[in-house]
Amino acid sequence: MISGILLDLSGVLYTEDQAIHGTAKSLLRLQQSGLPIRYVTNTTRKPRHKIHQQLLELGYSIDFNDLFTAPMAAHAYLLSNQLSPFMLIHPDLMDEFADLSCDNHNAVLIGDADQGFTYNNMNRAFRLLINGAPLIAMGKNRYFMQQDGLSIDAGAFVTALEYAADTTAIITGKPDPEFYRSAVDNMGCDMQHTIMVGDDVEADVNGALAVGMQAILVRTGKYRDGDEQRISSDQATCVQDFNAAVDWILPRINQP
Amino acid sequence: MISGILLDLSGVLYTEDQAIHGTAKSLLRLQQSGLPIRYVTNTTRKPRHKIHQQLLELGYSIDFNDLFTAPMAAHAYLLSNQLSPFMLIHPDLMDEFADLSCDNHNAVLIGDADQGFTYNNMNRAFRLLINGAPLIAMGKNRYFMQQDGLSIDAGAFVTALEYAADTTAIITGKPDPEFYRSAVDNMGCDMQHTIMVGDDVEADVNGALAVGMQAILVRTGKYRDGDEQRISSDQATCVQDFNAAVDWILPRINQP
Numbered sequence: 033m034i035s036g037i038l039l040d041l042s043g044v045l046y047t048e049d050q051a052i053h054g055t056a057k058s059l060l061r062l063q064q065s066g067l068p069i070r071y072v073t074n075t076t077r078k079p080r081h082k083i084h085q086q087l088l089e090l091g092y093s094i095d096f097n098d099l100f101t102a103p104m105a106a107h108a109y110l111l112s113n114q115l116s117p118f119m120l121i122h123p124d125l126m127d128e129f130a131d132l133s134c135d136n137h138n139a140v141l142i143g144d145a146d147q148g149f150t151y152n153n154m155n156r157a158f159r160l161l162i163n164g165a166p167l168i169a170m171g172k173n174r175y176f177m178q179q180d181g182l183s184i185d186a187g188a189f190v191t192a193l194e195y196a197a198d199t200t201a202i203i204t205g206k207p208d209p210e211f212y213r214s215a216v217d218n219m220g221c222d223m224q225h226t227i228m229v230g231d232d233v234e235a236d237v238n239g240a241l242a243v244g245m246q247a248i249l250v251r252t253g254k255y256r257d258g259d260e261q262r263i264s265s266d267q268a269t270c271v272q273d274f275n276a277a278v279d280w281i282l283p284r285i286n287q288p
Numbered sequence: 289m290i291s292g293i294l295l296d297l298s299g300v301l302y303t304e305d306q307a308i309h310g311t312a313k314s315l316l317r318l319q320q321s322g323l324p325i326r327y328v329t330n331t332t333r334k335p336r337h338k339i340h341q342q343l344l345e346l347g348y349s350i351d352f353n354d355l356f357t358a359p360m361a362a363h364a365y366l367l368s369n370q371l372s373p374f375m376l377i378h379p380d381l382m383d384e385f386a387d388l389s390c391d392n393h394n395a396v397l398i399g400d401a402d403q404g405f406t407y408n409n410m411n412r413a414f415r416l417l418i419n420g421a422p423l424i425a426m427g428k429n430r431y432f433m434q435q436d437g438l439s440i441d442a443g444a445f446v447t448a449l450e451y452a453a454d455t456t457a458i459i460t461g462k463p464d465p466e467f468y469r470s471a472v473d474n475m476g477c478d479m480q481h482t483i484m485v486g487d488d489v490e491a492d493v494n495g496a497l498a499v500g501m502q503a504i505l506v507r508t509g510k511y512r513d514g515d516e517q518r519i520s521s522d523q524a525t526c527v528q529d530f531n532a533a534v535d536w537i538l539p540r541i542n543q544p
């Protein structure tokens with residue numbers, strides 16, 4: 033039975049700047065069921081308010097406070113550990129970290145920096161890391177879907193730095209258990225009765241299963257043929273798209 | 289007993305463009321012992337003739353044919369497998385691969401591309417790899433020594449592509465067993481009586497030990513405190529520099 037839902041955004045509701053057919057209506061059906069929903073994303077090319085604005089423009093009715101992003105979690109981590117990071121992130125994301133001190137870098141923050149992934153920036157990060165700075169990564173995704181095809185994602189550059197500096201990144205987005213827990217707690221649910229819906233078999237599906245949630249893999253966005261073979265347990269299902277996911281969920285709602 | 293020597297170059301004989309004190313004299317002593325020597329390098333920022341020219345300018349007397357480079361091995365591999373690679377390499381190295389077809393890329397060749405490691409180039413490589421192209425890497429070194437300190441090396445970017453595309457690179461330089469074997473065969477030696485001298489505990493020392501050679505780690509170049517703790521067997525020793533390595537080797541020569 034299901035008491036709460038975590039929903040990935042890009043590749044589930046929309047691809048690039050295009051809503052996936054029928055998803056606005058399906059989301060409304062889900063919302064009208066009364067089930068709590070939180071939206072969890074590792075997107076690091078846009079600040080939270082821009083993601084929210086885009087959702088509204090695409091026709092989804094979503095409360096800003098229900099949006100849980102990897103940069104939010106990274107910001108909280110950096111602040112509570114009093115870290116002053118060198119930021120290998122997208123220029124559009126800089127504002128979200130503007131309140132952090134950037135003198136005397138003692139950490140590296142990494143997201144999808146896009147054109148910011150230059151040799152010199154990677155080397156600067158590497159030199160901080162071999163001197164003991166921690167590596168804070170907003171996700172470790174392998175690739176994401178762009179209009180012209182799959183594209184290499186920040187996780188590759190996280191792995192590059194981990195390898196060169198012989199260190200392990202602290203992941204603040206999906207599939208970090210703390211990240212999932214904060215969203216589930218916020219709904220007042222428990223892991224067992226929460227289902228995660230996503231297009232990423234690793235961060236979304238296997239990440240959710242690893243913390244005891246249920247999961248649905250959708251065959252949209254970055255989904256590739258055969259991804260369902262990589263699901264780590266039978267506590268997950270794979271359906272055509274978000275519309276089919278809602279059809280699957282609604283009869284299984286745990287009515288109080 | 290020792291019948292042949294493999295010698296790493298950068299970090300052993302010289303650092304950047306500076307000979308390490310006493311090494312020209314020490315190399316001469318080694319050469320005068322009559323022991324065969326081959327020079328094995330993963331350097332991919334310079335073509336082979338430039339490396340040779342630099343060695344002569346720094347005062348080392350080395351036969352061009354005794355120089356074994358990772359790009360040479362990569363070239364042979366690409367040619368024998370009729371591959372037409374997208375090249376993520378340093379502009380100075382392009383000439384060494386100028387005879388290969390570059391239409392309809394069906395492979396990715398990666399070396400230390402330096403400023404060529406842009407997001408767009410990495411993404412182009414990624415897209416070929418997820419379509420099944422093999423990844424040919426001229427080494428997988430983590431870092432190398434520059435005048436202003438340790439710098440991130442091509443191995444990090446190799447790892448990034450392996451992770452994103454879920455593939456494993458074919459390594460054509462050190463520590464590829466085939467690469468070591470070709471140099472040892474060229475001397476007419478066997479692995480057991482050949483000793484490898486280098487500053488890289490992984491590619492040079494552990495790589496040589498893995499194929500049955502002896503090895504010496506020198507505390508120059510990219511050597512970092514504690515590297516000797518990472519040596520994988522007791523068939524290796526660690527000394528101050530190349531001069532001390534020659535002192536260690538000479539009394540152990542296997543005179544025919």
